[in-house]
Amino acid sequence: MSDSPSDRSNGLFGIYVHWPFCAAKCPYCDFNSHVRQGGIDEVYFLDAYLKELAHFAALTPDKNVQSIFFGGGTPSLMDPKTAEAILDAIAGHWTIDANAEITLEANPTSVEAERFRGYRQAGVNRVSLGVQSLREEPLKRLGRLHSVSEAKLAVGIAQSIFERMSFDLIYARPEQSLGDWKGELQEAIGMGSEHLSLYQLTIEQGTRYFDLFNQGKLNMPDADLSADLYQLTQDLTEAAGLPAYEISNHARPGEESRHNLLYWRYGEYVGIGAGAHGRLLIDNVRHATATEKLPENWAELVGANGSGLVTDDRLTWEEESDEYLVMGLRLREGIDPKRYAQLSGRELQQKQIDELRALGFVEYLKNGNIRVTPAGWPVLDAVVADLAM
Numbered sequence: 223m224s225d226s227p228s229d230r231s232n233g234l235f236g237i238y239v240h241w242p243f244c245a246a247k248c249p250y251c252d253f254n255s256h257v258r259q260g261g262i263d264e265v266y267f268l269d270a271y272l273k274e275l276a277h278f279a280a281l282t283p284d285k286n287v288q289s290i291f292f293g294g295g296t297p298s299l300m301d302p303k304t305a306e307a308i309l310d311a312i313a314g315h316w317t318i319d320a321n322a323e324i325t326l327e328a329n330p331t332s333v334e335a336e337r338f339r340g341y342r343q344a345g346v347n348r349v350s351l352g353v354q355s356l357r358e359e360p361l362k363r364l365g366r367l368h369s370v371s372e373a374k375l376a377v378g379i380a381q382s383i384f385e386r387m388s389f390d391l392i393y394a395r396p397e398q399s400l401g402d403w404k405g406e407l408q409e410a411i412g413m414g415s416e417h418l419s420l421y422q423l424t425i426e427q428g429t430r431y432f433d434l435f436n437q438g439k440l441n442m443p444d445a446d447l448s449a450d451l452y453q454l455t456q457d458l459t460e461a462a463g464l465p466a467y468e469i470s471n472h473a474r475p476g477e478e479s480r481h482n483l484l485y486w487r488y489g490e491y492v493g494i495g496a497g498a499h500g501r502l503l504i505d506n507v508r509h510a511t512a513t514e515k516l517p518e519n520w521a522e523l524v525g526a527n528g529s530g531l532v533t534d535d536r537l538t539w540e541e542e543s544d545e546y547l548v549m550g551l552r553l554r555e556g557i558d559p560k561r562y563a564q565l566s567g568r569e570l571q572q573k574q575i576d577e578l579r580a581l582g583f584v585e586y587l588k589n590g591n592i593r594v595t596p597a598g599w600p601v602l603d604a605v606v607a608d609l610a611m
Contacts, residue, residue, distance in 0.1 A: 234489025236289035240498040248365040249430035254497030279315035289481040298328030302340030323480040330368035330376035351389040388417035416477035496520035556593025
């Protein structure tokens with residue numbers, strides 16, 4: 223097998239900027255987010271972002287950036303001038319593609335028309351809103367600080383300012399029925415977004431919900447109801463012209479999140495900011511990177527070393543190919559067996575493919591890709607494990 227860089231790269235390259243600060247910590251959230259009641263020194267942290275960008279730019283020269291994503295945390299709490307300075311620095315280190323997608327996550331409580339115009343002027347061309355529910359009581363239970371009316375207003379503002387936008391909803395919530403979710407999802411579809419991220423609530427260790435669940439204080443949907451909620455979600459979005467292009471993401475054709483596609487297609491991305499992860503090809507070896515999670519400690523590390531890296535693992539070919547399966551099989555477009563062979567140095571086992579096809583869990587597409595069927599998505603982990611054998 224050739225060991226040329228072209229064998230390990232698909233040409234996709236993006237930047238992920240993690241803004242780790244929130245106004246409050248939601249009880250279900252296990253993301254790296256922190257509340258600082260006394261405020262933060264944006265100038266101080268911006269200096270660290272710029273230094274870390276320079277560090278990674280030296281490792282990944284001459285790249286064409288197709289996507290930039292400000293995630294969190296709550297990036298919409300940052301001053302638009304901070305976002306502008308970060309984008310200017312990225313443009314100074316790499317070439318930004320003329321059609322690059324530049325996304326910023328926002329919470330409805332931090333949405334103001336002038337602030338959004340500031341992000342748009344800075345170069346942001348897509349926004350992703352953390353709406354999470356269109357019902358008041360679930361919003362309170364989820365620990366959200368906004369109301370339904372604020373959420374709807376934020377969606378309208380975003381649609382008027384940005385070329386593209388998306389918003390998130392969480393379902394399979396405590397005590398949620400099929401009828402409840404049907405009405406809420408139909409209302410969401412009617413709000414005119416070209417992209418919806420629809421996530422089943424999961425109980426993650428280390429969250430307040432994890433403690434409540436273990437204490438028997440959360441009445442979560444059982445497996446059968448969860449499956450019915452999932453299928454209802456697929457049926458309603460498909461009928462509305464927003465089919466799932468990934469397990470939890472739905473879009474009209476052409477409106478898919480390019481940054482998320484970069485992840486799932488196993489491209490390269492720099493991750494900067496406290497708790498950010500990255501995947502980079504350096505000298506034809508893929509590195510899995512992660513930075514210090516605590517913002518203040520991260521900034522100190524950047525000041526001392528140029529980056530806040532605490533993990534920099536060189537992945538084996540087997541690890542790369544396993545990640546490619548895990549990420550790519552989430553997509554309706556599936557995976558390319560030829561790329562799997564390039565990454566792993568071996569072919570997928572035809573016997574495993576045939577067995578999964580007989581079960582109705584995978585199928586071949588006309589272009590030769592293998593994808594998981596709707597019947598296989600609920601057991602995706604098992605499908606991946608079988609194919610990786």
